[in-house]
Amino acid sequence: MAYFILKRLVQSVFVMIAVAFLAFSLFRFVGDPVSQMTGVETTVEDQDRLREGLGLNDPFVVQFIRFSSDLLRGDFGFSYRTRQPVAEMITNRIPATLELGVVALLISLIVGIPAGVYTALRPRGIATQLILMTTLVGVSIPTFVIGIMLIFLFGVQLGLLPTFGRGGTVHIGSWESSLFTFDGWKSLILPAVTLGVYQLTLTMRLVRAQMMDVMRSDYIRFAMARGVPLHSLYFRHALANTMVPVITIIGLQFGGVIAFSIVTESVFQWPGMGLLFLESIRFVDIPVMGVYLVVIAFFFVLVNLIVDLLYFAIDPRLRVKEDV
Amino acid sequence: MLAFIKRREPFWLFVHSPSAMIAAFLTALIILGALFAPLIAPSNPYDLSSFSLMDGLLPPVWQDGGRSAFLLGTDDQGRDMISSILYGARLSLVIGLTAMVIATVLGVGLGLAAGYFGGRFDAVIMRIADVQLALPAILTALLIDGIARGILPTEIQQNMRVTVLTLAIALSLWVNFARTARASTFVEKNKEYVEAAIIMGQHPLRIMLIQILPNIVGPLLVIMTVDLASAILLEATLSFLGIGLPADSPSLGTLIRIGMQFLLSGEWWILWIPTVFLIVLVVAINVLGDFLRDIFNPGLR
């Protein structure tokens, strides 16, 4: 077990190094950092002095190591556009994105898993056909269109919910949260649903496919043949076995949630990291782009490490070694 | 008439599945419409002289003020909606299909080789795929786009938009193909017909392309369909975010972004007609994908 976890850790570190390298290459090769940092009136001598000061004349490897160790210490450099420290810009934006992402993921799980189980157990029911049809349309509508539709319906036509921004927020330490005010929740609903719908359809279809596979397995047929009560058969036997592969995908989906929050944040003017990233792309603000990448990859790797640990909790075949 | 086709064979099942038939019909219709857009469309939306501001904001023909020359109305520039949509779909499909083909060739090639040879080559490909997975499709596409902005001089940038966008989408989708091809190859590699070919001393390239590839086509076809839908959605999303195609050569996504400005005013057609068109196209492709999935994974039915 220790070996397995260590192996995954090494893989995660590899992914992080690769992404850091990507970010570094961005910084180093896309445009000239010095000319970005200085104005037109700066002399060539000043530029050269800055270049030397930044260590840009050092060997490539040395630069990359310095870049990585800066990242590790939380020194993310300065934005070309606002001249602010990137670390500050990103950390201000993290709470908004994380709250949006987590609520969206929860919506997708709370609705998606039961719907998947239901449609797997009643494959020929009318409700199942309806749900399946709806989800097919669901995966086919781009996230931004769902956002527009919700804005149009709940914001414009019914005037029930706000259509942009985070509403009232509360500061808990440095964490700015919209989860503690009624107004904040009202603002969160539309973006979270928009972001959750796509993940929901994926979750549902996956749970359904896995559940149908499990329901055909020998051990379910055997449990059926010895009269195990149906509720236990469905949930204790079948659903538990379904969750092993489903958890992997949910881990991967978290990346999708964060990525699509770029779109959602843009539609709802939600002040999160995604919006920041979009702006930085428009202005070719390389340091922000690079750091955003690193942060996203870090979240992704972290979630997937947690998923690996969940495996051990669920599957005894990994936990308990062979003893005949 | 179809008696010579075996029951349960794909074509037989297709002919007996109303939803798949309708979806195929719609997809074919849209693809034909897009292909022959220059012939069918009433006007050319790229040609500034073919429309005038005078005709701006006309509603569809069935609404008060509509004119029969503009069946689905016009946008604020006076461009005919039908023409814009046909040309937009043409652009969306060209980008989507090209990206899908590039992703297929790249992904299947690497996946086949990784699955067949295994070992270190496989490990390298899969670690790259890991990194790619940590940065989801839309992020990769945005990133490549951002890099292109940084590297290419501005005047080239405008001309390269379509190429950059296509490559960005292709590079963000290859992983699906690589992983599917690799997993299927792993299964096939240990089947006895492949062992027989190895024992004979057939060339690895022949084993991969002639023996294994035809056997993994099923799942790949499913991914191709689903990813064509993804590619179209991705293009629409990027254009919507204002990072894709500019307003003077609008794709479906760009049309929707333009239409967004009329969300609050009464000119609903500018937003909703291209939106519905995009959804119908993607739903049709996805229904086809679902149908293929049912055929090639009969277990799921």
Next chain:
Amino acid sequence: MLTVQDLTVRFPSRFGDFTAIKGVSLSVAPGEIHGLVGESGAGKSTIGAAVIGLLQSPGYVAEGSMTLQDTDLRTLSTDQAHKMRGKRISMIFQDPQTSLNPLMTVQDQLVETIQAHEDISKTQARKRAIDLLEEIGIKNAETRIRAYPHQFSGGMRQRVVIALALCTDPDLIIADEPTTALDVAVQSQVLGLIRRLADTRQIGFLLITHDIGVIAQIADRVTVLRHGIVMETGKTAQVLGKPKNPYTVDLMKAVPPLDRRLDRFLVPGEDRKSDTDRDQAKGDKAEKWLLAGQKDPATGLAINDLSVRFVGERTSLWRKPKPFIALNNVSLDVRPGTIMGLVGESGSGKSTLAKAITGLVKPALGTIRLQDLDLPHGRDRGRHHPSRRLIQMVFQDPFSSLNARHRIGYILGEPLLHYGFEPDAKLRRNLVADMLELVGLTPDAIDKYPHQFSGGQRQRIAVARTLLARPKFLICDEPTSALDVSIQAQILNLLKDLQATFGLTILFISHNLAVVRQMADDVTVLRYGKVVETGKVEDVFERPRAEYTKELLALTPVTPSDW
């Protein structure tokens, strides 16, 4: 106790109903083991599923009655039927690896099942579960009960499965191929357990199997089934020993005996075409072509001190993974023009040996020589090494040994093209068509795809493919274990004929001792990667020296010769 009368089961489909079971009647008394035997597609499992009420959707019972004592099984509601399952009828499945829920401990599964049918406290249920495990031969049940299924070996796991079927004290247990996935030693223990349970607890068993030896060994009565229709039913000794129905007669003739060697199996419909008066024209060209390539004397194979190790799974950071030793100093001598039988249970290294000879795995030590030709190991053997043609292989699974996406003509043309025998497409096609006739198929097979053939036909095609390489040495790895007995008899006959005609040398690998006895001149017994015994077939079968060989021979279920 269980009475089935005129049972008819149908599977509706868009193309009309398919009748899987037609008017089947049978009965099982308390304490009786009733064998249900038949070849694939006979509908054995469907009957079992119908009785326990778990027919695969959309199958349904169309006609007939099924009663258990005085309960009419057909009139039960879904809910009643579910309560009855486990309580009165239970079931044992084929594969113990997959029939237990991997995420729950044995205790949880047992206690849950007991409590589902009886109002009883968890402690009591647990106590009964432990007693039961002890009774069916699991030592230290008190502690072992807390283990997960994957912690038990195959045989022990099947005991757990039996305990689960038994824990609610049912009247009837349906056992669907309960020992097919097990090795002979374990099979004999499990069969013994079933016999004991029938005798001591008076449980009725419906034993579904394709293995006539198993039926002969433990069933009291037997019903022979074909295409969903009962062919013959009665006392086991009577039905299998003095069959009346022509189908049963043929079936029994196709079963290879363990205690003697038949020259040829009597296969219905084939006796007309036996060697002497076979239509001379059929496959004549292919035969001449083959004989033209066989001018040199037959080729032998010598294996010396061969060892194969696989890297084990890495479980710890500090310890090196323990290598798994698949073959340990194996030496083998296949005499030119003879058939060497290679027998052993699963995991004995039989298939690894085949893979080492063909270069698919790389041995750590030892040498392999094909007559005067040294065979380099693994990938060191070039793609153009002469042995690539001289050694050919017939595989176990006829469903995966032919590429499903190519036509038969293409598949069979490959060796001709690859080895450069016949560059001309037209001539190649003619030769392939003729070869198809030689192995007993019609030449129109050439334009069909593999899925259009039955298992036996595909195995013929696979044999044709090996012949088209003009081989000297053939490896047959369990060539008939996926086939029904009557088909097996045909394929064995074909192999015997070809060997005699073309003077091939064959390494015949099988777990089935009776089949090896029919085929081989010499035999080698393998266990845990080591040679246990080797010698002439008659010697090894009549006067085995090694304990292990004696045990194998004693435990293999056979039809008694005095029937």
